[in-house]
Amino acid sequence: MIAGGPCRSDDDDKCGNGDCPTVYATPEPGVLAIQGYDVTHPTPDGESVVLIPEEILKEAARARRWL
Template sequence: MLRKLSGDPDCKNGTCPTLWATEDAGSYVVQGYVVTDPERLAQLDLPEGESAVLVPAAVLEGYFRAQR
């Protein structure tokens, strides 16, 4: 089960970039926009089975603000 930690404050449709914690709080799941730019993907040099997503800064900032 996932627990929502922070979402895009500008979200209008409920399925926007979001930060989630796993049930055991040992990992996080990041929901965001798939990185498709070949230049950015080349810089990341992702191994098989990994992907990259863009997440608005406000999603992570909201989470860290809540932790203070």
């Protein structure tokens, strides 16, 4: 896990379910796995589009030292 995940407190629970969107590292270089909410958008088989808060991506970028 790079960023996101279980909320630290009720004040931190922006998603309202105790488990926020999460960015995960994968064994494949340059590839991140993203947990988020499904949206209605046509995609090819095996793909999906997820919504995650901008702050989670920024946290992941800082963790990867991209920022």
